[in-house]
Amino acid sequence: MDILTLSLFSSTLVVATPLILAAMGGMFSHQVGVFNFTLEGVMLFGSFFSVAFTILTGNIWLGILLAGLACIVLSAMWSWVVVDMGADPIISALGFMLLAQGGTIFLLNAMLGQTGGAFSPLQLDFIRLPFIDGLPVLGPLLSGHTILTYLSWLTLPLFVFILYGTPFGLALRAVGEKPEAAAAAGINVRLMRYCAIAITAFCCALAGAQLSLGLLGMYTDNMTAGRGIIAFAAVVFGRHRPLQVFLVALFFGFAAALTDRLQGFGLPSELLNTLPYLLPVIVLALSGWRLLSRRNGMQAPPPL
């Protein structure tokens, strides 16, 4: 059975793109101490708005940009509820998810007059990297992806730089570690939280754009299908370490690509489809096991 072909790894990179973008973005919220479970909802909005605005403006870049802005604005609603109004982040995130599911259907109808989905006239190009394209192994692996995929790789060095090499990143980390200390140092904790959530929202919007504009050229209802939750699991496992979040998200993408590949071998599709969802469960269990072995004798049920 030749499963481990080059095209599997190549499709891993494609499939992992929205997971990586959303997870790396979600990491920013984690950095400021916000339990941001809205990744799924924002991604859904992002996938919708990028198609909608592309249709309305006729320009794919404008479409994606406006989608990002729209997601920032919508996510700000959630930010206000959680940061300023002291809402429970999990409950309010579930509310946001409902809002996203209902809102996308409603806006699809209201903005575009359609139901069920919409085709995009434009799609993201597959970019051929000039030098690499010709290379034997690296060529098919690394070349020919959408710009969002390349952007997702960029998030790792970029975000590491932002977090550890800039005063902004220092302030963000301070807010997450100990808000009182950050406030005492004159950092505007509230503003930092809003900023971080906005960055998360923009990244999730891009993730959604990759789904609709990058892969299928269309938007369909509920097309995110839990990807945002999987990305969230990557953030939970990687915590605030960018490399770890990146790798876990990539791994989850691999699982999803593998599932797709295995379908070609006649294994029942419904069962295979559960694999990408089982994996985060196993990963969380293992991470809990690891923490457990370090607990050295403490008795209480392990905290989250």
Added chain:
Amino acid sequence: MSADATTGGPAAAPPANGFVARAWQSIQMPLIATLAGLLLTTVLILSIGKSPLDVYAALLRGALGSVFGISSTLRWATPLILAGVAVTIGFKAGLFNAGLSGQIYLGGLVGSLLGFTIDLPAGLHPAVAILGGGVAGGFWALIPALLRRYLGASEIVTSLMLWYVAIGISDFLVRQFFRDPTSAAFLMSVKVAPDAVLPSFFPVGNVSVMLFVSIAVAIVAHYLMQRSRLGYEVRLTGANPLYAFYSGLPTGRRLILAFCVSGFLAGMIGAAESIGINQRFVSQFDPGFGFDGFLVALLAGGNIAGCIPAGIFLAILKAGGTEIERTLGVSKSIIWILQGSIILVVSAYRLRDQINALFKRRTGP
């Protein structure tokens, strides 16, 4: 006594004495949240050029304006009340059963399985099917409960992931072994035995004895949670797990108990839907009871018996929603928007304090 300004969290509510004051306090936030949600939906309705009054009138008409409407409302109230109770029981232990829908789904599978594989007399068959569905749901909830208890894995993520797994397993089994050969378009199982069907006692529509079961479960669960020893220990575990553990309470066992009971009730919902409404297992039969359960629980303010009025309220929204779509062409999704915004607002604790402060300033000291 002070509100914690930096780290958030609800400040202690001023002690309310007297039944009316306490009732007002518990209904305050859901009321404000509902009004806020209605405000948003009104704006949206106006933006698409329809009249909000028409919409809301259609809503009420659809839900309460006819026998069919009332039957619809009661039909939805049945699972919604139970879902709210299931979520609230999880809340009491400090757990979020985000994967309620997965437990419902498996409950539906097992319930319908028991409906068409075994043979029992008419009174017993539905009961066994529903209880069997409950067991399936309880078992499905056991997995995230154990992972949480022993490995500290977030039950929110694990139960949610297992939802998709439940769908995969159930759909696969039905497609492989129990498929109804006459239906090409939908994936559904063969019909359950006639003895297994949960009959409706209402003249129109489908309202079964399950409605009374739901209400009874809510009342009994409320009573048990408040008055029984197990209920006390569950509540304390949820209120402060470290303190409960230090006091010698078996917090791990109580966590698992609460989560599994939650799953059991969810499984019952799935089974009742399958043998009562659909009379078979239908893929994707769950129209989002998981989310609805959360909303009912939130509106009930953590009060188990409060899930009864809250469930009925949401049922009105649901029943009315179909009418809105039918007569006015306004998508049902507007109800989801309403639900989502209510959740957003009702979870904003400090909003209550700010609004109270606003009132105090107006009326003077």
Added chain:
Amino acid sequence: MPQPTIELIGVTKRFGSFVANDAIDLTIQPGEIHAIVGENGAGKSTLMKTLAGLHVPEEGRVLLHGEPVELKNPEIAMARGIAMVHQHFSLIDAMSVAENVVLSNPPRRFGLLQRRKAEEIVAELSKTYGLAVQPRQRVADCRVGVQQRVEILKALYRNPEVLILDEPTAVLTPQETLALIDNLRSLKSLGKTVIFITHKLKEVMAVADRVTVMRAGKIVLSVDIADTSPNQLAAAMVGRTLVVESRAEPVTPGRELARLEGVVCTPEGGGIGLDRVSFTLRQGEVVGIAGVEGNGQSELIEVITGMRVPHAGRILLKGQDVTATASPKAMRAAGVGHIPEDRISTGLAPTASLLDNLITGAHARPPIRRGMWIDRAAARTHATRLVQAFDVRPGNIDADARSLSGGNMQKAIIARELDSDPQIIVAAHPTRGVDIGAAEFVYAQLLGRRDRAGVILVSSDLDEILRLSDRILVMYRGAIVAEAAPEALTAEQLGLLMAGITPDAPSTTGEAA
């Protein structure tokens, strides 16, 4: 007479109906070291927080260099040259010393963080003011004394004119205190004005130029050090001539109640743990565990109360070896009662009612337990009885537990714990954050139980330990380094032992970082 740096005129601060500061008139001269003394609750911290911009007074004026100012928030106070170092540090454990110090204004170039420059700046500051730190070290790895220096450097980084220190020596050993006093002197010689809040008169006499005594929100005395004496200050603080505290009558120890033999723990993430700890508790005695926080006391409590399983060693309760089956439930069954260090996280369920909190434990036994039910009437009677017997106010058992004040929470916890008549009472910092009246009540309760129980008292309040204990064990770095009767020890000697220095060894001046 040079113009005073700071003048407070008629400053009054209220919290609801409680008057924390009552028409305060205070003058701080430039370049002086000014001590503010008083008992717990006298209003010292509140007054200084007003200067630091954390509180806005209801009445009165503040003048800086003769100019009236409104210090509405800490940023404004900082801009005016007033910096405050608080009692509880607000440092970020995961970050380095340098990052913590420069957090308020990190050196940057073209948007890039200049880490090396930050470290250089911190090294400079450290040298100038004689506050030895290692800029690259993670704060989490620094000892408390070093952490405090980081806090002070953090304040000095903003180049203030006035530095306020709130109870700076609360967590320091006597040796670290001497080092700090030296630092205060160099701050003064470098032109800073220093105000420090304390209740330790020795420090005041050692370094202050002027001292102000507060009591119940008012200023009762404000003089030059040269013109006063510790006795006069103490009398002003307390408002009556001091009565020498009589120690409790010792009781002849009875049977052995608890014994630890060679207990070893290694907690997660490194840290101190327990290093072959052995001791015995007998009925009728109060064993005081003295030590600077973080030297294993928490782990010791966790082991005795069943929260932590030791890696080696034995625990015996009432003669039974319970090491293998240790758990909070088992320990409680064996007669252990626990008054925890942290009320809110382990002593109570704040969001639950007082009633629910008071019946924990008793809920599983008759008369409150009736089969699988809880007898509401019996529960209410039980709770009401406890509330009355222990004077918990307000007495509304249906109110949320978090609505109680710290002292009343403590009384409620003690009521519940003692009601089950434990023979082994573990009391951890039982009077922390509790007012005088409640503290005396706590002492009376603990001492009153000696006819049938033994008490293990863990506290960082040396006076408390000296007053209550029949035997004192000193913990340092997870081990018991000394055992003595309180009559045989002075606070000085205790402090030395707590810093790991045995009295025979030559004393070291100051400390290596």
